[in-house]
Amino acid sequence: MAPLTSARGYSIGALSRATGVKVETIRYYERIGIMPEPGRTAGGNRQYTHEHLKRLSFIRRxxxxxxxxxxxxxxxxxxDSRDVTCGEVHAIVTHQLAEVRRRLADLARLEADLSAMAAQCAQGDVPACPIIDTLFDDDAPSLPA
Known part of the structure; x- marks a missing residue:
């Protein structure tokens, strides 16, 4: 992340370049309320502070x-409320970790299913394709939605 040192504040473009977050995404984060609205110049342009940069970097991470x-x-x-405990943060992080592990298990099942389908195919010129047949098969193992 590039350091920002302007005393006047930073444009949305400068904030975008410094964090790698697209301008449209920054505006979206403002609309949904996880990024506070910045001050405005006399001309109506957004002017972000170093605190905005830190918060956006946190969100991006x-x-x-x-x-x-x-x-x-x-x-x-x-x-924001300064009412945070490591236990509360730990609970959120471990919940996310469980979700990642669940998705990894789903991907492992998908990999096995696709590998099995690919192994059935001789890549020849037969009238019936075993991969297509498997995809149409109602009795084939169900994949995660």
Missing amino acids: CRALGFPVAEIRALLSMV
Whole structure:
């Protein structure tokens, strides 16, 4: 993350470049209330502070770790109220970890199913394709939705 040092504040473009978060995403985060509205210049342009940069970096990191917006909102609420315990944060993180592990298990099942389907195919010119047949088969193992 590039340091921002302007005493006047930072445009949305500068904030975007410094954090790697797209301008449209920053505006979305403002609309849904996880990024506070910045002050405005006399011309009506947004002017962000270093605190905005820190908060947006926090949000970006949480999203990179797969946290849903509701969990990010909960974490930010705890931070904003200064009423946060490590136990509460730990509970949110371990819940996210369980979700990641569940998704990994789903992906492992998908990999096994796709591998089995690919192994059935001789890649020849037969009138029936075993992969297509498997995809149409109601008795085939059900995949996660």
